[in-house]
Structure formats: C-alpha cells, structure tokens
Amino acid sequence: MAFSPITHLRHFDIAVPDYKKQVDFYKNHWGLTEMQDDGGVTYFAAEGSPEQYSVRVREADEKRLDMVAFGAADNAAVDQLASDLIAKGVKLIGEPDDLKTLGGGYGFRFFDLEGRTIEVSSDVEVRKHRKIEEREAIPVRLSHVVLNSPEPEKMLAWYEQHLGFRLSDTLNHPRVGDLFYFLRCNSQHHSIAIARGPHASLQHASFELRGIDEYMRGSGKLLRSGFKKIWGPGRHSAGDNTFTYFHDPNGNTMEFTTELDSIDEDTWHPSIYDTSDPMTSDQWGTGGDMDEFIAKEMFNDKDKGLFVPPPV
Structure with a gap:
C-alpha cells in the first residue's frame, strides 16, 4: 500500500527576468524539448518522460520559484488530500478542479510551510515519449x-x-x-x-x-x-x-x-x-x-x- 498520496514529481516552474536566455539554455544546451510557447511562458519536456513537461519558464521582472508539482493516483486521491490538508489547517489556493495548463488534468494548489506554491494533480494527459538511445546526452x-x-x-x-x-x-x-x-x-x-x-x-x-x-x-x-x-x-x-x-x-x-x-x-x-x-x-x-x-x-x-x- 502507498504511504503517501503523492505518486511522483511532475515538474517545477520558474519565473526569470532573462527569459530568452533561459529558454535558449533549456532548448539548445540542456537538451529539453520545447512543447509549447504561450508568449512569455514556455513548457519544456524531457524526451524520455511521459510527463507533458518537466519545467515551465515564465517571463517576469523578478526571479522566483513559481511552483513544484506532484502527481496523485486518481481524482479521488486528489480530493482526499485536499480535504486532509483543510482539516490540518492548510489554506488552499483553490479547490480541486480541471487544470488549464498543458496536458490538463485534475488538481489543486496550496502553500507549503514556507509559502511555496505546490500543485497535486491526476489524470494529466500522457505525453508521447521515447527511449533515449546510447550516447544520447539529453535528460530522460x-x-x-x-x-x-x-x-x-x-x-x-x-x-x-x-x-x-x-x-x-x-x-x-x-x-x-x-x-x-x-x-x-x-x-x-x-x-x-x-x-x-x-x-x-x-x-x-x-x-x-x-x-x-x-x-x-x-x-x-x-x-x-x-x-x-x-x-x-x-x-x-x-x-x-x-x-x-x-x-x-x-x-x-x-x-x-x-x-x-x-x-x-x-x-x-x-x-x-x-x-x-x-x-x-x-x-x-x-x-x-x-x-x-x-x-x-x-x-x-x-x-x-x-x-x-x-x-x-
């Protein structure tokens, strides 16, 4: 039986002032795949991962960690975690609902103890990914x-x-x-x-x-x-x-x-x-x-x- 309602790490999201250099870094040097560019927000996937994206970059005046996102087994697990957190006095940023970000899904956000935004979601669309080949030096x-x-x-x-x-x-x-x-x-x-x-x-x-x-x-x-x-x-x-x-x-x-x-x-x-x-x-x-x-x-x-x- 699982000991945590969290199944895995999905992605982390950052905001940066030098947006163009950050996008170039992930795309042309770090070895990630650009999935979507919304004009000031770019999603990057790791080629070997089924996750829709591993990092999201947002253009902003100040650098910050926007969010850390985790997966849950299903919608019921998401709802149960939200109820448990409320019972423990954690204030939610929003109630569980359909997500509007790349890949969709069902989830909610809340602050951790020090104020970082955390997201937990389920039913996010699986990305078509592939096996990384020998000597292919890009992230899995x-x-x-x-x-x-x-x-x-x-x-x-x-x-x-x-x-x-x-x-x-x-x-x-x-x-x-x-x-x-x-x-x-x-x-x-x-x-x-x-x-x-x-x-x-x-x-x-x-x-x-x-x-x-x-x-x-x-x-x-x-x-x-x-x-x-x-x-x-x-x-x-x-x-x-x-x-x-x-x-x-x-x-x-x-x-x-x-x-x-x-x-x-x-x-x-x-x-x-x-x-x-x-x-x-x-x-x-x-x-x-x-x-x-x-x-x-x-x-x-x-x-x-x-x-x-x-x-x-």
Whole structure:
C-alpha cells in the first residue's frame, strides 16, 4: 500500500527576468524539448518522460520559484488530500478542479510551510515519449528538486505530516547539525530534499540521464558551451547518484545525474552521513570537496514569490 498520496514529481516552474536566455539554455544546451510557447511562458519536456513537461519558464521582472508539482493516483486521491490538508489547517489556493495548463488534468494548489506554491494533480494527459538511445546526452526525466530552508527540521516535519513523504537519509555536520534531508514518495531515494540555507529558495533541480557515459557527455557539452560549473563530476554517497552542477543564465542551479538509488521499502533504514568525511559528498574524489564556497553558490536569491500564487 502507498504511504503517501503523492505518486511522483511532475515538474517545477520558474519565473526569470532573462527569459530568452533561459529558454535558449533549456532548448539548445540542456537538451529539453520545447512543447509549447504561450508568449512569455514556455513548457519544456524531457524526451524520455511521459510527463507533458518537466519545467515551465515564465517571463517576469523578478526571479522566483513559481511552483513544484506532484502527481496523485486518481481524482479521488486528489480530493482526499485536499480535504486532509483543510482539516490540518492548510489554506488552499483553490479547490480541486480541471487544470488549464498543458496536458490538463485534475488538481489543486496550496502553500507549503514556507509559502511555496505546490500543485497535486491526476489524470494529466500522457505525453508521447521515447527511449533515449546510447550516447544520447539529453535528460530522460526530471529526477528531483531541492529546496533551501532556514528551518529544515520544520520543513521535514511538514512534508512528512502533510504529504506523507518519508525520510531516506540525512547529511549531518558534527558542528553545524543536520544539513540535508532526502525525502521520498515512492521507491526513488528522493524526489525532493530540504537543504539548510539562509532563506527559502530553490537550491537545485536535477535531471536524470541514461547512464554514466551520457551523463559525462552531457556534462562536457555544458562545459564546452561555457556555462559555469559549480561542482562535479562526482558521485554522492546518499542516493549513490552522480552529480554535476551548473548555473543557468538566471543564477539557478541545475544538475545532471544518473543512477539514483531505488529503495526497498520493507528493508530500508535511513542513514546519517557525516559531511566532514569527503566520501560523503563525493565517493570518486573527482568533483572536489564540498565547502562553504560551493554551498553559497547554491543558496540562490531569496525567493520573492512566497505566499503569492503564480499568475499561470
């Protein structure tokens, strides 16, 4: 039986001031497919994913995370979650209804503890997708989204209690305390994670590639195109996934990854990883040690859209 009403991560939506560069980045460098351009709003899909889109870009004066969207099993699950959230005192942005965004579906939006807009939906039209071929260095799908929080312990509790996410692993520093909580809603090690940061913001969004070779080729392509590499290539201990992090044209952090752990729910026990051990951040030792300078690169700007629903 499912432990969470959430089945999977669908997409994340961002607003950016340099809209044209962001669209060019996803389309011509990151390897996504443009699905629809509504004039100031562009939808991008990952070729290997059945989701209608993995990221939506909106033109705006200020940068913000517009939304993080999740899937639910069916309309009844959507309605039940909405009722449960209301009973727990969560104010909905809107009641469950037919969605007007690409792919349609049935869903609703609400604010999380820190004011990010969250959407949960079902019955979204399945996109015609395809198998990504060997050496094809483009994303298969959106892997996970990581959120910065000044109070990650409270965020962890909120996502566990309100959306049924489970803790997979924790990153801890002996002097600072817990730095990272990895949360799952299915067998994937994490669909979201909560990172300790100075303010609420998008820490990074991660896209999965076909395998190690495709991941390295994709990372190399970004390097040759002149995009700023923050960290990588390497391999984390928690989740056992590969990583290379880049800044996009608007200063958001985007990650290429592959081989994220799959969890056996009956046997998995969360671990606490010591970040003072360099093996925790990078098993290979190729990406360079995580330090305060790399961490600051992922703090991002303070989100200007908290408790304000996006216009689309």
